[in-house]
Amino acid sequence: MIHFENVGLRYGVGPEILKDISFHIEAGSFHFLTGPSGTGKSTLLQLLFLALRPTRGLISMFGHDIATLSGRRLPRLRRRIGVVFQEFRLLDHLTTFDNVALPLRIQGGRESEYRHDVEELLNWVGLGERVYAHPPLLSGGEKQRAAIARAVIGQPDLLLADEPTGNVDPQLAERLLRLFIELNRLGTTVVIATHDHSLMAQFEDAPVWHLNNGYIEVLR
Amino acid sequence: MAQNKDHIRGRNKTGGEKKPEQRKSAPIMPASGVAGRPLLIAITIMCYFASVTIGSVALITNIVDNWTSQISSQVTVQIKPVGTTSQADQITAAVTILKATKGILSALPQTAKEASRMLEPWLGAGNVLEDLPIPRLILVRIDQKDPPDLKALALKLRQQVQGAVLDDHSQWQSELTRTATAIRLAAMSILVLVILTTISIVIFATRAAMAGNRDIVEVLHMIGARQGYIARQFQIHFLFLGIKAGIIGVLLGAGTFLAFNFTLGATSGSDILNAANNAFIGPLALHPQGFAYLLAVPPVAAFIGVLTSRYSVLRFLSAMI
Numbered sequence: 001m002i003h004f005e006n007v008g009l010r011y012g013v014g015p016e017i018l019k020d021i022s023f024h025i026e027a028g029s030f031h032f033l034t035g036p037s038g039t040g041k042s043t044l045l046q047l048l049f050l051a052l053r054p055t056r057g058l059i060s061m062f063g064h065d066i067a068t069l070s071g072r073r074l075p076r077l078r079r080r081i082g083v084v085f086q087e088f089r090l091l092d093h094l095t096t097f098d099n100v101a102l103p104l105r106i107q108g109g110r111e112s113e114y115r116h117d118v119e120e121l122l123n124w125v126g127l128g129e130r131v132y133a134h135p136p137l138l139s140g141g142e143k144q145r146a147a148i149a150r151a152v153i154g155q156p157d158l159l160l161a162d163e164p165t166g167n168v169d170p171q172l173a174e175r176l177l178r179l180f181i182e183l184n185r186l187g188t189t190v191v192i193a194t195h196d197h198s199l200m201a202q203f204e205d206a207p208v209w210h211l212n213n214g215y216i217e218v219l220r
Numbered sequence: 221m222a223q224n225k226d227h228i229r230g231r232n233k234t235g236g237e238k239k240p241e242q243r244k245s246a247p248i249m250p251a252s253g254v255a256g257r258p259l260l261i262a263i264t265i266m267c268y269f270a271s272v273t274i275g276s277v278a279l280i281t282n283i284v285d286n287w288t289s290q291i292s293s294q295v296t297v298q299i300k301p302v303g304t305t306s307q308a309d310q311i312t313a314a315v316t317i318l319k320a321t322k323g324i325l326s327a328l329p330q331t332a333k334e335a336s337r338m339l340e341p342w343l344g345a346g347n348v349l350e351d352l353p354i355p356r357l358i359l360v361r362i363d364q365k366d367p368p369d370l371k372a373l374a375l376k377l378r379q380q381v382q383g384a385v386l387d388d389h390s391q392w393q394s395e396l397t398r399t400a401t402a403i404r405l406a407a408m409s410i411l412v413l414v415i416l417t418t419i420s421i422v423i424f425a426t427r428a429a430m431a432g433n434r435d436i437v438e439v440l441h442m443i444g445a446r447q448g449y450i451a452r453q454f455q456i457h458f459l460f461l462g463i464k465a466g467i468i469g470v471l472l473g474a475g476t477f478l479a480f481n482f483t484l485g486a487t488s489g490s491d492i493l494n495a496a497n498n499a500f501i502g503p504l505a506l507h508p509q510g511f512a513y514l515l516a517v518p519p520v521a522a523f524i525g526v527l528t529s530r531y532s533v534l535r536f537l538s539a540m541i
Contacts, residue, residue, distance in 0.1 A: 049442060053541050071447075071541065079444035089439050093250045102248070106445040111245055150443075 001027040001189060002048070002158070007057030009043060017043050019214040021057070025191070027157070030184045032200045033193040034219075035211035041193040042086065044211065045160050048191065049083045050074055062157070079107065082151030082188075084161035088143045090135040096122065096146050097131045103154040118153060125149050125179065141168045148176065152183055159183060161192045165199055177202055249436060249453035254429040255461040259421070263461060266418040267469020267521050270411060271514045275477050277407045278510030284400040291393045295370065297327075297358040300383035307356055314381045318360055323368035325361040332356075355383075418521065419528050426454060426532035441540055451533040458525030466518025473514055481505040 002025040009018040017040045025031065033041055046052045047059065050066065059066040062077060069077070082103075090099045097118055098105075104114045122131055125145040135143055144164065151159060159180070165173035177199055184190045194200065200208055208219040297318065299310045311329045318327035330338075335356055336345075343352075362368060374386035430437060440450050 050541065051442060071538070074541065075444045075446045077444075078442065081444075083442055089435065089442075091248075091436055091439060093253075094246055094248070098245050101245075102439070103443045105245070105248070106440060106443060106449055154443075 001025055001062060003058070003060040004047075005058040005060075007047065007054045007059060009040075009047065009052065009054050009056075016055075017214055018047075018054075021216050023209065023216065025158075025189060027189055028184070028187055030181070030190045030203065030206040031192070032203075032206055032208040033191060033211060034195065034197075034200065034208055037195075039211045040214055041211055042162055044216075045083075045162050045191070045193055048158070049081050049160050050078055079103070079154060080157045082154060082156035082159045084144075084147050084151045084159070084164045086162040086166065088135075088147040090138075090143055090146055090150070092135050095132045095134055096127055096138065096142075099135065099146055100149045100153055102150060107154070114153075118149075121149050121153055122146075126175075141172050144168055144172075144176070148179065152188070156188060158189045158191070161190070161194075163194055163196075164192060165194065165196050170198070173199055174202065247453070247456070248440065249429075249433060249457065251457050251460075253433050254454055254457040255425070259425045260461060260465055262421050263418065263465035263521065263525070264468045264472075266414055266421065267466045267517050268472045269414045269469075270418075270521075271470050271473025271517050272476060273407050273411045273414060274513050274517065275473060275506050275510055277404055277411070278513050279477075279506050280400055280403050280407065282507055282510065284397060284404075287396050287400070288393065291389045291396075293361060293364050295360045295362060295389065296387045297360060297377060298355045298385045298387060299358065299381070300355045300385065301353045302383040305382055310381055310383055311356060311358060314358055314377060314384050317377060317380060318358065318373075321368050321373055323363045323366050325363050327358055327360045330357045330359065415524065418524055422458060422525050422528040423532050426458070426529045427536070429454060429457075430533065430536050437537070438540075441537070447534055447537045450537060451530045454529045454533050455526045458529040459522050462522030462525035463518050466521035469521070470514045470517045473517075474511055477506040477511070 004021050004023050007018060007021040008016050010016045021044065033044065035041055043052070047054060048061075050061070053066065062080060064073075064077065090096075091102070094102070100122060101109075101111070101114055101118045104118070105111075119128070119131060122128055125148060127142060127145055127149065130138060130142055130146075133142075135146070138146065148161070148164065151161070161180070164180070165176055168176065173196065180190050180192065181203060192199075200206070204220075210217050210219045297314055299307060299314060301307045301310075315327045315329055318324050335354070339354070370386065370388050374388075377384040377386055436453075437450060440453070
């Protein structure tokens with residue numbers, strides 16, 4: 001589904017952040033991405049959710065060579081990817097409901113068509129009572145769950161999460177991991193960037209990629 | 221505390237909880253972040269300038285048309301008191317020739333009383349015509365559909381009536397038309413400048429809105445919104461802003477012209493200059509058709525807003541992959 005081959009990335013004339021990154025992600029797989037801060041985990045995720053183009057190497061996603069794909073065709077690919085940003089990136093002027101429904105709304109969906117699905121998902125992530133609250137009034141954990149709900153509402157083929165348990169207590173972190181595992185069982189490919197070793201320990205079947213000094217290695 | 225605030229947010233104006241089916245999705249791009257009050261004021265001022273300029277062009281055009289039709293439908297024969305023939309005989313001879321010419325509707329010699337009254341402001345009351353060798357005028361109305369050969373007529377009058385000179389006002393008309401055209405061009409230039417300034421304001425406003433709402437734009441971009449969809453979120457605000465500013469600007473502009481019409485348009489004939497003004501260039505008042513032209517301002521302002529904001533947003537987004 002996703003193939004990286006000798007991918008390198010540098011910003012401007014600066015040093016190379018990612019060096020010779022090569023890996024293959026099978027559809028329906030589950031991966032952890034770890035490594036010290038500042039080693040390029042978020043940058044790698046940005047390449048995966050098509051926010052950046054590599055300065056060298058080949059990236060193939062969903063059967064398309066990203067280097068040759070025109071800008072007009074990228075939105076269609078992005079809709080197949082759900083992203084949980086480290087800083088949530090919820091829109092403060094929209095309610096939790098509208099934030100979560102955003103991916104469906106931009107695809108032209110009507111509220112009457114998606115309201116049930118959104119409310120059901122919000123109940124599932126424990127935000128059933130906070131449907132019409134605005135993000136500034138949500139706790140860190142609630143924001144995290146809203147961001148995850150927004151990432152999965154469109155039933156993406158690939159879910160990318162950057163430190164999804166960074167702002168929550170261990171119990172909630174475990175609950176969120178169960179949510180990701182459940183999504184993975186339903187067919188979604190999951191890549192989670194995290195520092196949280198206890199989280200990785202809870203799902204020992206998932207391979208762990210370690211990023212250090214711009215190089216990637218498989219730990220398990 | 222947070223719960224309380226949330227509780228308040230969830231209430232409608234009547235104090236009851238908003239049920240999901242009653243609530244409407246908020247706009248993805250908040251209006252306040254795109255088109256705030258300062259921008260509304262700036263665009264309104266531009267629309268006001270545009271309205272005043274369009275109205276002025278309409279007014280000048282009307283005056284020029286008035287000049288042209290008035291001047292081209294009338295000529296004047298001037299009878300100078302020369303030679304031994306009396307001026308009255310000269311006038312009679314000239315009127316006879318004029319009435320016999322095809323294409324002349326009427327030839328009315330100015331009476332001595334009218335001539336004296338016309339000169340009164342400059343020469344004072346008295347027996348001016350007898351004391352001074354002042355020419356007399358014959359006002360000639362010509363048939364615009366079948367006008368006479370004015371050159372041949374001028375030659376005939378000069379040959380047969382001593383001291384008769386035909387003035388077809390052509391020099392005066394061309395001078396006035398040239399001046400009017402220059403004024404009109406200046407007004408059109410102002411209109412172009414107003415449009416360009418409005419475009420610049422919208423470009424800057426869109427850039428500011430893009431910078432202020434960068435988070436929203438990036439999130440929309442990342443979740444797969446097409447560039448056109450993101451641009452529409454801005455366009456819709458500039459559409460309403462253009463219409464709103466256009467309507468206010470037009471109302472202010474129309475108000476200005478109404479005040480202008482009230483103070484300068486309705487001049488009476490008591491003052492000889494006003495009477496001459498009314499007779500020659502017409503009333504200095506914007507006609508109803510001129511007011512109708514102002515109605516073009518809101519849609520044009522909205523169009524400029526929509527098109528410019530779309531272009532700016534797409535240009536900004538093209539820098540993102």
